[in-house]
Amino acid sequence: MRGDACIPLLPCVEIAPTLEFYGLLGFEVTYQQRTPNPYAATRRGGAQLHFFGLKGLDPLKAFSSCLIIVDEVEDLHARFVAALKKAYGRIPLRGVPRVTRMKKGQTRFTVVDPSGNSLMFIRRDEPAGYGDDDKDAPASVLAKALKTARRLRDFKGDDAAAAKVLDVALKKADAGTTVERARGLAARAELAVALGDMRRARELARDIDALSLSASEREALRVELEALEPLARTQE
Structure with a gap:
């Protein structure tokens, strides 16, 4: 049957x-x-x-x-x-x-x-809740902002709203760890490129360079930032 x-x-x-x-x-x-x-x-x-x-x-x-x-x-x-x-x-x-x-x-x-x-x-094997289970709920302001921005970007396709969420969190000096700040800056840079604001994207890249990060942390971010290059070319 x-x-x-x-x-x-x-x-x-x-x-x-x-x-x-x-x-x-x-x-x-x-x-x-x-x-x-x-x-x-x-x-x-x-x-x-x-x-x-x-x-x-x-x-x-x-x-x-x-x-x-x-x-x-x-x-x-x-x-x-x-x-x-x-x-x-x-x-x-x-x-x-x-x-x-x-x-x-x-x-x-x-x-x-x-x-x-x-x-x-x-x-098919996507984690339940798209990785947003309550047990993994982020604690810091930046971690929460990254989670919200991701949902706005991936579920609603609202890049502008996602960018605003990250901008608010990044203005706070104690919003999260240095690594979380780096990830927030990288995510915001990706949104800046998608929104056609290349000057803002370059500013954010310089902000990442100024952070105190270990070699392994910078390597992880390098992969994220290199992924922006093809996207940047579409805005030229």
């Missing part, structure tokens, strides 16, 4: 550009009709997505979403980014369509399609 199956049915402004976009992500069209109503079905591995045309749909006000559980996310994100960059001539980080940024060790990312539908790709 076959198990039950659930297939998301998402609205779209137009079927053709929707299928073109999902084709970039490796989804194949398994069915399509133009009359009496625009409709299409797609598949990528075990994930199926169906679409229907909806007159008057505003992509900037859309809220339809879907979770897709996958075995890994980092390589998948890299493949999606490469395909979108080739098609659009840049990595679409803002507006519609767009793809959220990916940091090493991250377990999820989101793709927003041309109609404003959000697809969140989640690693």
Whole structure:
């Protein structure tokens, strides 16, 4: 006996550009009709997505979403980014369509399609609570700010709000340990680049250089800061 199956049915402004976009992500069209109503079905591995045309749909006000559980996310994100960059001539980080940024060790990312539908790709073995269990609740002001900023960045895609949260915490001299301050500065630098404020990003990098950190701590931060370079190039 076959198990039950659930297939998301998402609205779209137009079927053709929707299928073109999902084709970039490796989804194949398994069915399509133009009359009496625009409709299409797609598949990528075990994930199926169906679409229907909806007159008057505003992509900037859309809220339809879907979770897709996958075995890994980092390589998948890299493949999606490469395909979108080739098609659009840049990595679409803002507006519609767009793809959220990916940091090493991250377990999820989101793709927003041309109609404003959000697809969140989640690693199958992601820790419960996305690593935010109460037992691991941060104690310092900076640790709490980093947690909040991460959720604003990764779940809501609100870079500006995440930046404000970190700015408030970083203004406090005793907000956390030196390592937490370094991580806060690195996270804020990443947001500055994404927001197109390269001058602010360079200022934050200098603030990190001025901190008293061990060689191993600086090495850990070096990986984070080097990850900003491809993102910085998209802002040039």
